[in-house]
Amino acid sequence: MTEWRRLSARRGVSSDDGPYEGTPSHLRASLDHWLKSAMTAITVTAGTRHRTLNGNIIRRVALAVRLPLRSNVPTSTLMADFLHSCHSADDRYLDALDAALYMAPHADASELARILEEGGSVWTLRGDRKGLERRVDPAATQAFEQATDPDDLASAELGQAWSRAFGRDADASDAWDHAIKAVEAILAPIVVPAQDKPQIGHVLGQLRSQSDRWRLAVPGPEQNHSIDPLVTMLQTIWPNPDRHAAGNPRTPSLAEAQAVLHLAVTIVQWGRSGAIARA
Template structure:
């Protein structure tokens, strides 16, 4: 998000300066221009390299977001129809931006800048293949570090992050993948001989034989107890949407996002040796 604020906001005359969930009017013109460029990639023509509207690309994106288009129309009309239809519904426009990034693979920097300067809650994913909810830069950096090694924990963490902060958000699925990421990183450390290890096995071991483990952080009793880690694991397990929770319910997205942040911390702790055998 841009550090600059409008003078009227700084003076207290205007208070509504975002972040915006949908597509506020001030973003429309810039997004229209970006979409038209993204759907008109640079091609080699007889006159050199020019932008050429790709009707097949437009139709692929339209199919992906379930947007009906008129048939047998000129390419320029098809592009205008697409943009006008997206403009009519905020969520449709956001879906279109997400799909264009995934299908057309334009460089995401221009769109990221538009969304940031326009005060949107959305930004482009690091891999440029979709939108995700903007998060605190420090939290995003922690996630990137935790998920950087190519292993099962990272794969699960990336799934959890996508489902918690992406356009295709699903709170329960995000929670499940967060748990799997923690299982993948802690089970080999805490219960390496366990068949089909789950987070419950890790918790059981830490509770019953906690003296075999220590945290780098000494804690209030200066005993390096793994009690804080046990509390963290009890916080994320089980997913309240599962029968093991006792009274199943669908978690809210903010709940799942908090759990994913907690999973990032646990994975990073395990990777850096914060939790280890005594």
């Protein structure tokens, strides 16, 4: 978060707090102000810019988030209704912020990012600044950005997995599926290039049966560049426990799916860099 720490925390009389889920009370005033600023139209009169509340934007975001509003009321009252509805539930408030980033043309994304960071929120802005996602360790974010830099199928699948693992519309099983597809997209052309409709199962079968023909750039504890660490990683992420191939299907947790995604990012990076190669 921000480098500044509260004096009481520096003195040791209280602990550092956060990150906070939801929209705690200390964040509400700043978030309310940001939403009011986002729900505006800008006009220019005699060279001077004016911002006024825009009822159309308020109603559009409210409709998307399913916020109840009164009709035939002044715009200022409409905005008050909007905020009152937001305050009724944390998820509703977060959905409103997420929608405003996407729909409100004058939403200041940088200002919202600052508020969330300085307020210790667990939420931050997505890379495209058009929505919210769960805050992730900067090193993990950097690894993801590097792995998805090329414009290809593996990057697209990782992007979908990231959105479903850390976004407001999180879905652990879907995130896991896209992570697997990203790994398949990067490894199949390397390991089983002639395979029709290749899957991780085909890749694993090849690596297990002909492990002596493959090597990792990382020497490993035996200094023999064994492919076994990759095999273990693939066994860890496949199959998705939500699928019948897992034997006893169950819905994975979000924490599990996030961990699998980080493994997939590493595997994709290895495949791109040539770290997985024939011996």
